[in-house]
Amino acid sequence: xxxxxxxxxxxxxxxxxxxxxxxxxxxxxxxxxxxxxxxxxxxxxxxxxxxxxxxxxxxxxxxxxxxxxxxxxxxxxxxxxxxxxxxxxxxxxxxxxxxxxxx
Amino acid sequence: xxxxxxxxxxxxxxxxxxxxxxxxxxxxxxxxxxxxxxxxxxxxxxxxxxxxxxxxxxxxxxxxxxxxxxxxxxxxxxxxxxxxxxxxxxxxxxxxxxxxxxxxxxxxxxxxxxxxxxxxxxxxxxxxxxxxxxxxxxxxxxxxxxxxxxxxxxxxxxxxxxxxxxxxxxxxxxxxxxxxxxxxxxxxxxxxxxxxxxxxxxxxxxxxxxxxxxxxxxxxxxxxxxxxxxxxxxxxxxxxxxxxxxxxxxxxxxxxxxxxxxxxxxxxxxxxxxxxxxxxxxxxxxxxxxxxxxxxxxxxxxxxxxxxxxxxxxxxxxxxxxxxxxxxxxxxxxxxxxxxxxxxxxxxxxxxxxxxxxxxxxxxxxxxxxxxxxxxxxxxxxxxxxxxxxxxxxxxxxxxxxxxxxxxxxxxxxxxxxxxxxxxxxxxxxxxxxxxxxxxxxxxxxxxxxxxxxxxxxxxxxxxxxxxxxxxxxxxxxxxxxxxxxxxxxxxxxxxxxxxxxxxxxxxxxxxxxxxxxxxxxxxxxxxxxxxxx
Numbered sequence: 001x002x003x004x005x006x007x008x009x010x011x012x013x014x015x016x017x018x019x020x021x022x023x024x025x026x027x028x029x030x031x032x033x034x035x036x037x038x039x040x041x042x043x044x045x046x047x048x049x050x051x052x053x054x055x056x057x058x059x060x061x062x063x064x065x066x067x068x069x070x071x072x073x074x075x076x077x078x079x080x081x082x083x084x085x086x087x088x089x090x091x092x093x094x095x096x097x098x099x100x101x102x103x
Numbered sequence: 104x105x106x107x108x109x110x111x112x113x114x115x116x117x118x119x120x121x122x123x124x125x126x127x128x129x130x131x132x133x134x135x136x137x138x139x140x141x142x143x144x145x146x147x148x149x150x151x152x153x154x155x156x157x158x159x160x161x162x163x164x165x166x167x168x169x170x171x172x173x174x175x176x177x178x179x180x181x182x183x184x185x186x187x188x189x190x191x192x193x194x195x196x197x198x199x200x201x202x203x204x205x206x207x208x209x210x211x212x213x214x215x216x217x218x219x220x221x222x223x224x225x226x227x228x229x230x231x232x233x234x235x236x237x238x239x240x241x242x243x244x245x246x247x248x249x250x251x252x253x254x255x256x257x258x259x260x261x262x263x264x265x266x267x268x269x270x271x272x273x274x275x276x277x278x279x280x281x282x283x284x285x286x287x288x289x290x291x292x293x294x295x296x297x298x299x300x301x302x303x304x305x306x307x308x309x310x311x312x313x314x315x316x317x318x319x320x321x322x323x324x325x326x327x328x329x330x331x332x333x334x335x336x337x338x339x340x341x342x343x344x345x346x347x348x349x350x351x352x353x354x355x356x357x358x359x360x361x362x363x364x365x366x367x368x369x370x371x372x373x374x375x376x377x378x379x380x381x382x383x384x385x386x387x388x389x390x391x392x393x394x395x396x397x398x399x400x401x402x403x404x405x406x407x408x409x410x411x412x413x414x415x416x417x418x419x420x421x422x423x424x425x426x427x428x429x430x431x432x433x434x435x436x437x438x439x440x441x442x443x444x445x446x447x448x449x450x451x452x453x454x455x456x457x458x459x460x461x462x463x464x465x466x467x468x469x470x471x472x473x474x475x476x477x478x479x480x481x482x483x484x485x486x487x488x489x490x491x492x493x494x495x496x497x498x499x500x501x502x503x504x505x506x507x508x509x510x511x512x513x514x515x516x517x518x519x520x521x522x523x524x525x526x527x528x529x530x531x532x533x534x535x536x537x538x539x540x541x542x543x544x545x546x547x548x549x550x551x552x553x554x555x556x557x558x559x560x561x562x563x564x565x566x567x568x569x570x571x572x573x574x575x576x577x578x579x580x581x582x583x584x585x586x587x588x589x590x591x592x593x594x595x596x597x598x599x600x601x602x603x604x605x606x607x608x609x610x611x612x613x614x615x616x617x618x619x620x621x622x623x624x625x626x627x628x629x630x631x632x633x634x635x636x637x
Contacts (some may be wrong), residue, residue: 008486016401020441020485021448022478023466032482039483042542043430046499049506056501059325059355060558061312061582066354067325080218084452095450096461 008036108136113608116190116284116338122329123170123189124181130163130170130189134233137191141235141282147615148268149257149623150276152196153204154236162233163189169231174339175322186230186341186366193286193332196237197244199318200224208242208252208270209319211447211472213454221318222353223287223329223346230345235283238273242443242474244294244322246270247547251476251536259302261572264626265531268298268547271332272479275302278332279609285342286332291322292432293526293551295330296563300526303565303609305592306332307341307613308551310582311558312357314343315350323439324355326432326555336564336592340365343585364586368593370585375597378416378590382520389425390524390550398569403525406566406576407593417523422510425553427503432552433545434487434500439555440477441484449473479541508557510541515581521591526575534623535630550577560585567604597629 006047008016013033017024024032078091087094111133114122122128138156145151166189173180174268194200197207199217201224206212222227227234248258248331249272259267260280267276272290278286288295290308299306307330314329321327331342344365349358369375386407391400407530411417449455449468456467473481487496514522527547537544559579566576576595580588599605614620621629 010484011223013482016482016486016489019489020481021445021462021469022473023463023470024478024483028478030473032479035479038540039433039479039542039545043434043496046427046503047432049424049427049503051499051502054502054505057504058501059311060508061310061355061357063312063355063357066351068351075577076218083154083218084215086449086457093451096457096459096464098240098461098581099211101215 008033008040108139109137112140112181112281114284115335115342116187116333119284120188121192124184126174130166130233131160133189134159134163134191134235134369134519137235137283140280141277143616144280144282144404144612146618146622147253147258147620148260148276148280149262150280150282152237152239152254152273155203155234159191161233166233169489170590185230185345187227187345189286190232190285191235191283192227192232192342193235193238193274194224195240195271195274195285195288197222197240197289197320198287199232200237200239202320204237205320206254207244208240208254209473209477210253211449211453211468215453216317219274219318222315222350225320225345229337232285232345233314234407238271238277238286240273241270241470242477244270244289244291244321244439244481245476247293247297248532248628249273249298250534251474253474255622256534256627257617258623258626259262261303261614262531262573262610263614263620263623264630265533265572265610266301268301268531269518270294272298272532274305274332275299275304279300279304279574280612280615284333284338287329287346288332289319289322289327289329290555291326293434295332295550295575296551296561297330297527297547299563300577301531301573303573304332304334305336305562305564306330307339307343307562307585307589308554308560309347309585310560311342312355313347313359313560313583315348315353315356315379319442323436324443325439326436328555336367336589336596339562340368340578340586340589352474359583362586365589367591368537372597372600375593376413377583379410379598382415382591383518384410384415385420385426385519385522386417386512387420387422387522387524389422392528392549394546395525395528395594396530396569399525399527399529399574402567402569402574403576407523409598410595412596415445420514420522421521422514422553424503424506424510427508428553428556429545429549431500431503431507432548432556433483434496435473435556437480437484438487438497439484441481444473444477464477476541504556507553510554511557511559521584521588522579524577526577527551530569530572530574531631534627535634539634554579558582560588562588562592564595566595566599567602568607571610
């Protein structure tokens with residue numbers, strides 16, 4: 001019999017939600033715990049396959065690294081680059097403080 | 104709408120192109136006829152998130168002046184015009200069009216304005232195609248029903264209480280409903296082919312790398328491909344030809360020539376059918392899965408018999424790792440998605456919360472901006488990539504991906520021209536039928552996602568009806584064999600040109616424009632109420 005690969009506890013769900021920067025309600029976290037475990041159960045069958053000698057596939061077409069000359073090329077003007085930002089000041093995007101000033 | 108407009112919008116794109124060149128009608132008249140149909144039906148279909156009447160008419164006027172200039176130059180001038188000049192195209196709302204919205208079906212991109220044109224938008228403009236607007240989709244292309252759009256669901260024109268498939272359901276419904284002969288979608292696990300099947304039209308996922316993804320909202324970068332929707336194979340081929348090719352801004356767009364054969368598919372049904380003789384087709388037994396509807400299997404097997412009768416050699420083959428495809432896909436795709444969607448933090452663009460500190464803002468922005476399915480996949484992907492689980496999930500899935508790809512490679516080495524299979528195990532399903540169980544929704548893609556895992560081109564073409572709803576026949580080919588696949592599709596159109604189902608139209612299209620009828624959102628809500636009561 002094949003065992004489940006893993007099972008997510010509520011603490012695991014909370015931890016993963018934090019890693020993913022998803023703020024969620026208790027109800028959402030509870031629902032996800034059940035759903036994610038149900039989906040993870042479907043993954044169990046992969047353990048049937050012996051893949052020790054198999055190389056992973058990250059992409060399917062045989063391309064080598066694509067390089068170009070490192071030269072300056074036209075880019076967006078600052079006004080367009082910033083046009084979707086919720087708040088700007090002097091050509092910068094305004095963000096909330098990330099450091100506590102300690103005062 | 105005048106009767107001739109209703110007739111006009113039913114013609115395939117290649118006939119419309121001829122009509123524009125002969126002066127039978129203008130591009131402005133043609134665009135007006137399509138816009139009128141789109142605006143009338145959007146009440147009952149909700150295929151479109153935006154209909155850009157003003158810019159479409161302006162683009163059509165430019166096309167008309169190019170046509171007039173070319174006509175003065177005579178036959179040579181007309182021949183030199185690009186094939187899509189003055190013809191309408193529907194774009195899935197994840198294709199950037201400078202100055203326009205690009206929501207990807209998500210609340211988190213509400214209010215975002217695309218600062219530049221996607222590569223394919225540039226190509227469509229260069230070929231003179233007229234962009235009618237942006238179509239509905241599952242949020243970030245995650246879904247198989249378009250019910251996961253933050254802007255409400257889309258109805259299937261064959262039965263307004265059923266889904267059009269997804270994630271490119273808006274484009275599929277629009278093309279099936281004669282709002283445009285051409286449409287653009289993206290396909291990560293079946294998001295072009297499955298809605299094409301459920302709406303009774305043609306949808307092609309090209310080889311990974313065939314079309315540049317520059318300017319397309321990313322879902323899973325090693326799987327996403329852009330491709331055409333149309334109502335016949337010749338139109339699908341012409342649209343692919345216009346958007347395909349190398350673009351240095353997408354380093355995975357391949358330096359492989361775009362075949363001119365795409366513009367030379369057989370015009371006569373007999374010639375198209377004759378090309379089927381001697382073609383070697385594999386019938387993968389694993390694609391006739393448990394849970395497949397009998398009507399779907401029946402239509403697909405009848406299509407296979409018709410191909411055989413036309414001289415194709417059909418052999419049953421095995422793709423032994425097919426059964427592992429679903430689990431592999433639902434590790435790889437969410438893992439890549441969780442990385443791609445990390446960019447939506449509400450700081451540089453998009454809707455966001457700004458009332459707390461940086462971390463609180465990000466948690467709230469993402470928690471409120473993403474819908475349930477997107478959160479589910481980000482969670483799955485983050486878990487599969489997290490410390491301690493990477494080897495068990497992501498690396499394991501990448502290794503199984505190698506086995507899935509090797510199954511196909513073995514068949515190409517044996518000389519098969521293509522594989523023939525169902526596109527979807529079922530016809531279009533009712534609103535709400537698969538929302539409660541994510542795994543049941545994921546099974547919608549069981550027959551399409553292996554081609555994405557292996558990077559292969561695949562096409563879905565209509566092959567009849569089951570219970571009055573369209574069934575799709577899928578053809579999967581070796582890398583870069585789009586022209587051959589379209590030739591086979593054209594051959595199948597040739598041998599079934601006089602089949603009675605070919606003349607049938609979406610049966611509930613006439614209801615879509617009736618303002619007294621419910622909207623798709625209302626239909627979905629009453630389906631949910633009924634399910635709750637049961």
